[in-house]
Amino acid sequence: MSKLFRAVIMGPPGSGKGTISERIAHSFGLKHISSGDFVRENISANTEAGVLAKTYIKKGLLVPDHVMTRLLLPRLEEMTKYSWLLDGFPRTLAQADALNSICDLDVVINLNIPLETLKERLRHRWTHPSSGRVYNMYFNPPRIQGLDDITGEQLIQQEDDRPEALVARLRHYKDIAKPVIDLYKAKSILYTFSDTETDRIWPNISTLLSTKIPIGQSDARCASTH
Ligand SMILES: Nc1nc2c(ncn2[C@@H]2O[C@H](COP(=O)(O)OP(=O)(O)OP(=O)(O)O)[C@@H](O)[C@H]2O)c(=O)[nH]1
């Protein structure tokens, strides 16, 4: 069997991780695992870890590393037969070390987007809370204003996406992501993409992955998990 492909996508809130992950999953047939979606699924299903995670998220905090790894690692271990792309995990060095103990990553995509662009995007981001699907009033608007394309349910603007909240989130992201980025740089698997537009970044990511993903792995049938 040819070698499976393991990738991580990193970037500050609003950098386009979710948007680009969907494109990668669709074009290259990788399983897309979003830590945020997975946490929300566990909260809805009332699993032990989900109940615990909810107590932190309600306070606007990140879920502690040991809870996060207890949630995510078994999920990844179920996926040993698939190539996957992980979005939203690892967020801390402890999470990166835990991930390192169960697999070798091939590529880490690091999105470097200017602060002004992030603020502007998140100001116009609308979210479907139960699925985590996101829209932008200009970039990818829903078919009917204010409603989710798939379920027709109401979209909301998250408190976290207000510009004032974003500056604090971004500062926090930078502090915790720096050692993770340094680790992947030292391993020579970090690929950084800097631009203000996803559509300009995407061709470069697509070219990179075309050279890295073994032939026969691009199977659109095993695309995104949601
Ligand atoms: N104007 C514009 N909006 C974009 C672009 N790329 C993504 N967006 C929108 O920007 C917002 C953020 O994109 P996401 O894919 O949710 O970013 P993320 O990195 O997953 O964000 P978090 O979930 O907060 O970590 C969404 O509303 C997207 O629709 C772009 O190139 N231009």
Ligand SMILES: Nc1ncnc2c1ncn2[C@H]1C[C@H](O)[C@@H](COP(=O)(O)OP(=O)(O)O)O1
């Ligand atoms: N790797 C991780 N470490 C800690 N908490 C995490 C995490 N991934 C997700 N979470 C938790 C905290 C987030 O506020 C929540 C939703 O995740 P998300 O949708 O990726 O985040 P955000 O709301 O920052 O865009 O789940």
